[in-house]
Amino acid sequence: MALDRYGQFKPVGPTESLREKSAQLARMCPFSPHARNEDAIAAERFSEAPERDGRLGHYETAYVGAVREAGFRGSGSSGGMVTWVAAELLRLGLVDGVAHVAPSAGSGFFRYTISRTAEALHEGAKSRYYPVELSGVLDKIRRVPGRYAVVGVPCFIKAIHLQRETDPVLAERISYTLGLFCGHMKSARLVESFAWQMDTAVEAVERPEFRIKGPERPANWYTAHLTLRSGDTRQKDWFYLADGDWGAGFFQNSACNWCDDVLAETADIAFGDAWVEPYSSDWRGTNVVVIRDRLLRDVVGRAIADERLDLRTVDADYIANTQAAGLRQRREGLGYRLTWRRGGLRPRKRVEPSTDLPIDRKFIYRLRYGISAWSHRMFSLARHLAQPKLYLSWARMSLGLYQGLAYGRGRAGALARRLRLTDRND
Ligand SMILES: Cc1cc2nc3c(=O)[nH]c(=O)nc-3n(C[C@H](O)[C@H](O)[C@H](O)COP(=O)(O)OP(=O)(O)OC[C@H]3O[C@@H](n4cnc5c(N)ncnc54)[C@H](O)[C@@H]3O)c2cc1C
Numbered sequence: 271m272a273l274d275r276y277g278q279f280k281p282v283g284p285t286e287s288l289r290e291k292s293a294q295l296a297r298m299c300p301f302s303p304h305a306r307n308e309d310a311i312a313a314e315r316f317s318e319a320p321e322r323d324g325r326l327g328h329y330e331t332a333y334v335g336a337v338r339e340a341g342f343r344g345s346g347s348s349g350g351m352v353t354w355v356a357a358e359l360l361r362l363g364l365v366d367g368v369a370h371v372a373p374s375a376g377s378g379f380f381r382y383t384i385s386r387t388a389e390a391l392h393e394g395a396k397s398r399y400y401p402v403e404l405s406g407v408l409d410k411i412r413r414v415p416g417r418y419a420v421v422g423v424p425c426f427i428k429a430i431h432l433q434r435e436t437d438p439v440l441a442e443r444i445s446y447t448l449g450l451f452c453g454h455m456k457s458a459r460l461v462e463s464f465a466w467q468m469d470t471a472v473e474a475v476e477r478p479e480f481r482i483k484g485p486e487r488p489a490n491w492y493t494a495h496l497t498l499r500s501g502d503t504r505q506k507d508w509f510y511l512a513d514g515d516w517g518a519g520f521f522q523n524s525a526c527n528w529c530d531d532v533l534a535e536t537a538d539i540a541f542g543d544a545w546v547e548p549y550s551s552d553w554r555g556t557n558v559v560v561i562r563d564r565l566l567r568d569v570v571g572r573a574i575a576d577e578r579l580d581l582r583t584v585d586a587d588y589i590a591n592t593q594a595a596g597l598r599q600r601r602e603g604l605g606y607r608l609t610w611r612r613g614g615l616r617p618r619k620r621v622e623p624s625t626d627l628p629i630d631r632k633f634i635y636r637l638r639y640g641i642s643a644w645s646h647r648m649f650s651l652a653r654h655l656a657q658p659k660l661y662l663s664w665a666r667m668s669l670g671l672y673q674g675l676a677y678g679r680g681r682a683g684a685l686a687r688r689l690r691l692t693d694r695n696d
Contacts, residue, residue, distance in 0.1 A: 271403040273378075276646040277458030278523055279403045297436070300428040301525050303618035308424075311431045311536045316562045323586035325597055326560055327535030330567040332589050333559045334544050335581035339573075347397040347481050348489075348543045349557035352421060352448060354579070355539060357388040358569060359419050365445055366416035369407045371398050379461065379478055382407035384418070399456045399480045401523075404429065412439050419446040423455060424534040425525070431536050446563070449534020451542030453516060453596045454526035454642075459649045460513070463521075463665075464494045466658040467511050468504035475499070488551040489543070492516075512665035513645065517595055518672045520665065521649075522642035528617040530604055532596045533589070538563035539570075545592045558584070558592050602627055603635045630692045633675050641668050 272282045281288060281295070288295070296304040308327065316328035326332070336349030342357075343350040356368040367384040372394030374381040380398045384407060385391045404426055411418050420430055427447045434441040462472040479495040482505070487493065492508040508514030513521065534540035540560045543549075549556035559581065561567045573579045590597060601621055608623035625632075645665065652661035674682020678694030686692040 271405055273401065273458060275650055277401065277462075277521075278646075279401050294436075298429065298432045300425040300432065301528055301617070303616060305428075305432055306435075307618070307620060308428060308531050308535045309620060311428065312562075315431075315536065315538075318564070319562055321586070323590070325590040325593075325601075326533050326586050328562055329586075330561045330564060332561070332584050332586065333570070333581035334549070334556065334584050334588065334592075335559075335579065336554065336556050337578070338580040339578040341392070342395075343554055344483070345392055345395045346555060347395070348541070348555040350395070350555070351557040351559055351579075352450070352541050353391050353395045355448060355541075355566070355570070356385075356391050356419060356421065358573070359446060360386070360388065360391070362569065364417070364565075365419045367411075367414075368419045368421065368448075369411065370394050370421040370448075371400075371402050373477055378402075378458070379475075384410060397450070397480060399460060400478075401455065401458055408433065408440065411443050412437075416443060417445040418443050419448055420444055421448040421450065422534075422537075423450050423452040424531040424537070424540075425452075425529060427534050427537045428531065446539075446566070447537045449537025449540035451533050451540060451558075451593060451596070452529075453532070453599075454519065454522040454529075457521040457523065457646065459646070459653075460521045462653070463513055463649065463661070464506070464511065465496060466662065468494075468496055468506055470496065470498060470504060483553055483555060485553050487553060489553055489555050490545060490550040512662050512669060515669055515673065517638070517676065518669055519638040519642040520645045522645075524643065527607055527639060527642070528604070528615075528619065530600050530619050530621050532593050532600050533560055539566050542589075542593060545594075546588075558589050560589060599635075599638070602631065603638075606632060606635050607639065630675065630686075633691060634672075637668075637672050637675060641672060644668070 271279045274280045296302045299305060312327050319328040319330050321329045336343045337351055337354045342354045346353055359365045367386045369382055369384050371380050372383045380400045380402055382402055382404060427449045461478045465472045465475055475496050476499045477497040482493050482495045493505055495505040497503050542558045544556040544558045574581050604621045605624040606627055609625050648664045649661045652658055670680055671682050673679040674686050675692055678687060678692050
């Protein structure tokens with residue numbers, strides 16, 4: 271895997287070798303129409319789970335809340351539950367190492383690494399909206415005997431299960447999968463764009479952070495923070511960035527257009543942010559958690575009883591409501607995208623193609639698709655010409671259009687209302 275000119279990972283190698291491997295790749299790639307889908311994988315793994323929901327998949331129980339034990343919530347992006355569960359698996363001796371994403375000193379800002387202590391896990395806490403790849407860490411797991419947990423976004427967790435089907439060593443050694451709910455993955459250019467918008471160059475950046483917490487801002491008010499090699503720091507709220515509206519889809523990986531798994535349905539346990547009030551406004555960050563593995567259900571249940579975790583049971587509708595926008599994009603939006611002409615691409619999804627949706631939703635899905643595709647090209651051109659303004663002006667215009675349609679905001683919103691494309695008035 272190597273980063274392409276748009277800052278996204280792609281498989282590389284001599285064409286013959288890729289062609290030779292293509293049958294194997296077709297079974298392993300999480301987006302391949304020839305690979306087993308999430309329903310098939312989850313039915314096999316969690317057939318005994320008492321609950322089943324079309325949006326959450328199979329599950330034992332679901333919670334909203336955060337870690338009460340000191341040191342986790344403050345350093346996590348949300349309620350600190352991912353790092354806590356990973357640390358608890360190590361503490362109980364259920365695994366010897368946890369593969370997760372941490373800051374990297376080499377090329378790229380972040381990479382998969384294996385942590386074997388709670389301290390090392392803490393180093394890697396926080397969400398990284400940055401491309402990473404799994405092959406290096408899977409090789410390490412093959413080389414070094416032990417039991418491992420792997421943290422990943424839904425397509426990575428699915429890829430691991432597909433690999434485990436033909437790789438007995440990985441099947442034996444990967445004991446737990448910890449999934450992150452996922453809206454979409456970004457390219458490496460997001461950080462470069464942030465740097466441009468904070469009057470610096472990406473080469474000057476030592477460490478980017480995508481979300482920082484503070485009592486002065488609600489949890490859903492993301493703030494990007496850059497630590498420069500000089501020791502200086504820069505920060506800006508996403509709200510003021512030309513590409514800082516997550517829903518508009520800037521720098522989205524094109525594969526995400528064809529994904530129908532928001533809640534990591536094949537993971538033993540999955541975590542997201544509680545994007546509903548009162549939690550969206552609570553600056554400390556709050557998780558939603560879906561547990562599919564029975565032993566993990568008991569581990570978490572015991573910790574709640576011991577007051578180490580502050581979690582409350584919730585139902586499927588509650589969880590789905592926290593991810594309403596992501597589920598719309600991956601269900602209604604995906605159904606609509608499946609009706610488009612896509613050249614040779616023939617995704618096989620769990621969603622039926624459908625054009626049965628309001629006109630404003632169609633416009634929003636078209637615009638979002640266009641913004642993600644063109645953000646890569648416009649940024650690449652601006653970078654090549656060393657003209658950041660070229661990209662930033664295009665991004666601001668696109669954002670204005672998107673927010674006009676999606677929220678009825680600004681002049682584009684007034685026009686959309688006049689054309690009866692929306693009745694929203696933000
Ligand atoms: C690309 C992406 C998109 C997301 N989209 C959504 C969404 O739409 N809705 C939602 O509710 N939540 C989403 N999340 C998850 C959310 O950002 C939090 O990661 C989650 O709520 C866990 O928070 P926490 O405080 O429990 O985790 P923390 O205690 O902060 O730990 C986070 C753990 O995740 C690992 N990690 C971070 N980034 C990555 C990565 N890229 N790949 C693999 N492991 C990683 C870290 O190494 C760490 O172990 C997304 C995360 C990512 C990476």
